[in-house]
Amino acid sequence: MAAGRLAFAHASRYVEADMQMPPPDAALLARRPEFVSALRAIVPGEGVIDDDAELAAYECDGLTAYRQRPMIVVLPETVDQVSRVLAYCHREGLKVVPRGAGTSLSGGSLPLADGIILGMGKFNRVLEVDYDNRCAVVQPGVTNLAVTQAVAQRGFYYAPDPSSQIACSIGGNVAENSGGVHCLKYGMTTNNLLGVEMVLIDGTVLRLGGKHLDPEGLDLLGVVCGSEGLLGVVTEVTVRILQAPETQRALLMGFADVEAAGACVAAVIAAGIIPAGMEMMDRLAIAAAEAFVKVGYPLDVEALLIVELDGPPAEVDHLIEVVREIGDRCGATYLRISTNETERLGFWAGRKAAFPAVGRISADYYCMDGTIPRAALPKVLTRMNELSQACGLRIANVFHAGDGNLHPLILYDADKPGELDLAEKLGADILTLCVEVGGVLTGEHGVGVEKRDLMEVQFGPSDLDQQQRLKCAFDADGLLNPGKVFPKLCRCAELGRVHIHGGKLRFPELERF
Amino acid sequence: MAWSPSNAEETVEAVKDALAAGQTLELLGRGTRRAFGRPVAADAVLDLSRLTGVVAYQPEELILVVRPGTPMAEIADLLATNGQCLAFEPPDFGPLWGLPAHTGSIGGAVMTGRGGPRRLTAGAPRDHSLGVKGVNGFGEAFAAGGRVVKNVTGFDLPKLTAGSFGTLFAVTELTLKVLPAPPTSQTLVIAGLSDQAATAAMAQAMGCPAQVSSAAHLPADIARGSTVPEIAAAGAATTLLRVEGVKPSVSARIAHLADLLAGLGPLTVLDHQASGQAWSEIADARLLAGGEAQVWKLSVPPTLGAEIGRSLAGDLGGRCFYDWAGGGVWLEVPAASDAHAAQVRGVLAKVAGGDGHATLMRASEAVRTAVAPFQPPSPAVAALSERVRRQFDPQGIFNPGRMQP
Numbered sequence: 045m046a047a048g049r050l051a052f053a054h055a056s057r058y059v060e061a062d063m064q065m066p067p068p069d070a071a072l073l074a075r076r077p078e079f080v081s082a083l084r085a086i087v088p089g090e091g092v093i094d095d096d097a098e099l100a101a102y103e104c105d106g107l108t109a110y111r112q113r114p115m116i117v118v119l120p121e122t123v124d125q126v127s128r129v130l131a132y133c134h135r136e137g138l139k140v141v142p143r144g145a146g147t148s149l150s151g152g153s154l155p156l157a158d159g160i161i162l163g164m165g166k167f168n169r170v171l172e173v174d175y176d177n178r179c180a181v182v183q184p185g186v187t188n189l190a191v192t193q194a195v196a197q198r199g200f201y202y203a204p205d206p207s208s209q210i211a212c213s214i215g216g217n218v219a220e221n222s223g224g225v226h227c228l229k230y231g232m233t234t235n236n237l238l239g240v241e242m243v244l245i246d247g248t249v250l251r252l253g254g255k256h257l258d259p260e261g262l263d264l265l266g267v268v269c270g271s272e273g274l275l276g277v278v279t280e281v282t283v284r285i286l287q288a289p290e291t292q293r294a295l296l297m298g299f300a301d302v303e304a305a306g307a308c309v310a311a312v313i314a315a316g317i318i319p320a321g322m323e324m325m326d327r328l329a330i331a332a333a334e335a336f337v338k339v340g341y342p343l344d345v346e347a348l349l350i351v352e353l354d355g356p357p358a359e360v361d362h363l364i365e366v367v368r369e370i371g372d373r374c375g376a377t378y379l380r381i382s383t384n385e386t387e388r389l390g391f392w393a394g395r396k397a398a399f400p401a402v403g404r405i406s407a408d409y410y411c412m413d414g415t416i417p418r419a420a421l422p423k424v425l426t427r428m429n430e431l432s433q434a435c436g437l438r439i440a441n442v443f444h445a446g447d448g449n450l451h452p453l454i455l456y457d458a459d460k461p462g463e464l465d466l467a468e469k470l471g472a473d474i475l476t477l478c479v480e481v482g483g484v485l486t487g488e489h490g491v492g493v494e495k496r497d498l499m500e501v502q503f504g505p506s507d508l509d510q511q512q513r514l515k516c517a518f519d520a521d522g523l524l525n526p527g528k529v530f531p532k533l534c535r536c537a538e539l540g541r542v543h544i545h546g547g548k549l550r551f552p553e554l555e556r557f
Numbered sequence: 558m559a560w561s562p563s564n565a566e567e568t569v570e571a572v573k574d575a576l577a578a579g580q581t582l583e584l585l586g587r588g589t590r591r592a593f594g595r596p597v598a599a600d601a602v603l604d605l606s607r608l609t610g611v612v613a614y615q616p617e618e619l620i621l622v623v624r625p626g627t628p629m630a631e632i633a634d635l636l637a638t639n640g641q642c643l644a645f646e647p648p649d650f651g652p653l654w655g656l657p658a659h660t661g662s663i664g665g666a667v668m669t670g671r672g673g674p675r676r677l678t679a680g681a682p683r684d685h686s687l688g689v690k691g692v693n694g695f696g697e698a699f700a701a702g703g704r705v706v707k708n709v710t711g712f713d714l715p716k717l718t719a720g721s722f723g724t725l726f727a728v729t730e731l732t733l734k735v736l737p738a739p740p741t742s743q744t745l746v747i748a749g750l751s752d753q754a755a756t757a758a759m760a761q762a763m764g765c766p767a768q769v770s771s772a773a774h775l776p777a778d779i780a781r782g783s784t785v786p787e788i789a790a791a792g793a794a795t796t797l798l799r800v801e802g803v804k805p806s807v808s809a810r811i812a813h814l815a816d817l818l819a820g821l822g823p824l825t826v827l828d829h830q831a832s833g834q835a836w837s838e839i840a841d842a843r844l845l846a847g848g849e850a851q852v853w854k855l856s857v858p859p860t861l862g863a864e865i866g867r868s869l870a871g872d873l874g875g876r877c878f879y880d881w882a883g884g885g886v887w888l889e890v891p892a893a894s895d896a897h898a899a900q901v902r903g904v905l906a907k908v909a910g911g912d913g914h915a916t917l918m919r920a921s922e923a924v925r926t927a928v929a930p931f932q933p934p935s936p937a938v939a940a941l942s943e944r945v946r947r948q949f950d951p952q953g954i955f956n957p958g959r960m961q962p
Contacts, residue, residue, distance in 0.1 A: 176760040250937040254912035255858035260932040266716025290766045310617040316737035359806030415705045447707040487707040506699040511712045513948035
């Protein structure tokens with residue numbers, strides 16, 4: 045089938061990549077003018093974009109490698125508009141790709157040539173801050189950081205802090221179940237989410253949860269969070285806010301080998317300590333970061349560990365000493381403890397700049413996101429090193445060490461023929477390795493289009509069937525974000541068939557296909 | 558008729574047999590939570606209590622892989638020997654239902670989805686449910702989630718599993734996040750506050766940097782029944798604020814709280830042991846155990862709990878206490894054939910709108926059949942939930958009627 049081959053791009057360079065998306069439907073493309081005028085009747089003014097130059101702004105998200113111009117972009121402002129737009133698309137069989145701030149690193153809001161982008165950017169208001177119930181009610185287009193800013197005056201903050209927090213939207217965080225460097229202690233988005241208002245593909249508006257705990261019935265909120273835009277469109281979000289910790293201090297520790305650093309991480313956890321953050325970098329990442337921000341990282345170590353503790357001063361001072369002893373016992377060859385905020389932020393500056401720092405030493409890089417059992421780290425790094433040497437591409441590693449979330453950065457040059465393919469192949473090999481050692485394909489970036497075709501590495505056919513059946517309960521026609529997460533499109537009628545011999549069906553009144 | 562599989566393969570066979578025979582199944586672990594929710598009307602029993610044992614426990618990876626029939630007590634002991642725990646503080650409602658304590662299974666604890674007082678800050682079973690294996694109503698074994706603490710690969714079916722009361726599929730294996738057990742805890746106690754004043758005090762405490770892990774208020778009539786001498790002897794309403802962690806931190810935070818709340822009433826501090834005892838009787842609702850009265854648990858925004866609890870306890874001649882900083886209202890009412898459901902849910906709706914729910918936690922089988930024990934969802938959520946259920950169990954063979962008629 046003539047599938048849409050996408051342009052794989054970095055900066056201004058376009059290269060053909062192999063990502064296959066569902067083939068565009070010529071009949072739908074031909075009806076574009078009709079769709080535009082119908083959508084304009086729902087969202088008046090400048091809320092419907094069909095101008096080619098303006099559409100170009102939506103052709104990719106944070107995974108710039110994959111690009112596709114959408115047929116139409118719709119920017120609704122009210123829940124009623126979202127409901128009517130989705131009901132219309134449902135009626136007409138029009139595909140919908142929801143989009144927040146467009147910062148997905150897995151291509152979660154990559155457009156479809158024959159689909160609309162439903163951009164939620166105009167839902168940008170903080171609706172309510174309720175300090176006594178320790179929650180905030182916000183619209184989905186509000187940025188992650190803006191939630192914290194809205195509650196900071198009373199010493200509160202919103203805990204999940206993905207590195208894109210200045211730009212990424214809360215709606216996108218809900219769709220991706222975003223994490224961050226502090227999620228070992230404070231949880232991912234799902235653990236800080238109290239409720240949503242959402243719209244189903246048929247236009248139904250419903251509420252899940254609220255300001256109370258543990259909504260009764262099936263935990264639909266639990267599956268909506270992290271569903272990557274495949275189940276519905278969130279129009280309002282209630283999140284838990286926390287009182288900011290009184291103090292934060294960090295240790296910077298260097299080790300002569302990765303095994304010792306890994307043992308130190310394990311020993312900290314075994315001592316009953318869950319640090320606010322525990323980050324590891326390997327030699328190449330350390331060198332790149334130090335060359336970039338010059339914060340005094342030691343260059344003669346194989347692994348650098350940042351351990352951050354937060355809480356009341358009495359607790360932080362006590363635990364800092366415990367962690368220092370563990371570091372010494374595990375053979376740290378370098379150990380510094382922050383004595384003030386400037387030092388602590390200095391420890392983090394290199395880590396936070398690791399991606400752009402790697403960007404300075406390589407023409408291009410490709411960021412991976414697997415999670416592994418931490419005990420497997422030495423094995424994974426050794427094997428990655430072998431893979432790296434075999435294909436001639438270097439890998440820099442930054443690692444959310446506390447929760448085993450590994451971000452290998454593959455260094456390549458898209459201008460060199462074949463290197464992009466090599467990088468993609470190496471990435472797939474690394475994620476396959478993560479699964480082989482008992483880990484998973486993605487810890488926080490999502491499956492999107494990027495890891496879609498690797499899903500069969502982690503899940504068997506019946507596992508994927510059951511996930512797709514859930515999709516059928518929300519969106520039986522497969523109109524919401526098709527081509528993402530699952531390597532095959534859903535066939536709900538087929539998946540719904542029960543194969544039994546003898547016996548009778550219990551719901552003969554139900555229509556079956 | 559009963560199937561009693563001893564492994565996942567036999568569970569698949571049992572479900573296929575039941576499908577072929579057109580039999581519905583009551584899923585049972587150790588059977589200690591049958592009084593929770595609507596009674597199941599099934600043709601046969603699928604007894605999962607032989608699916609026992611720890612498959613993998615890796616304390617340093619913070620994960621526990623376990624079969625559902627494993628006794629909760631066994632798991633608590635295992636984790637304790639490594640200084641760890643299930644942070645959601647699984648409640649043991651056995652005594653509330655007139656059963657012995659410590660008899661349930663881990664499967665039951667997860668499938669009923671309830672967390673104890675620490676749920677306020679540490680999450681519910683769903684927040685610690687990382688992976689699941691099971692057999693769906695198509696007779697297919699499947700797995701979801703993973704064995705690592707951070708994972709966003711695919712839909713989060715492990716969350717959907719927790720609290721599904723066995724109405725989706727038969728669980729054969731659970732992967733749970735485990736965490737270090739707090740090495741020590743103390744509880745600051747304020748005596749003599751009204752329900753409303755206690756709500757304000759709890760909000761103030763939860764909104765300060767002392768990292769209070771649990772907050773509860775026992776009106777005087779409830780506090781007098783406590784097994785903790787310091788609480789019972791005072792004869793007054795008791796507000797409890799728990800602080801957990803390493804010793805130096807706990808002492809400093811208790812001192813901070815005492816400063817903050819000085820002037821509200823007489824303050825005392827429960828030590829580690831007394832604190833543990835107090836929170837355990839709150840978690841398990843043992844303060845309401847015994848007798849024939851019916852028990853409701855309401856979950857509402859914390860600031861609304863007192864108004865709802867006072868109003869209902871007063872109107873119905875019952876009594877109540879508050880967990881979750883006021884948001885978890887335990888209400889005991891004189892037994893009635895309708896369990897006063899209309900009044901309970903009426904006041905809930907009037908005060909909290911749709912933001913909350915009332916669950917009938919203790920009543921006879923007849924009452925739990927006549928009255929919806931779980932808060933009826935909105936029509937849109939009910940329809941979606943039913944579609945979800947049919948995608949796991951198209952013929953409705955698992956625990957029919959358990960969550961709704």
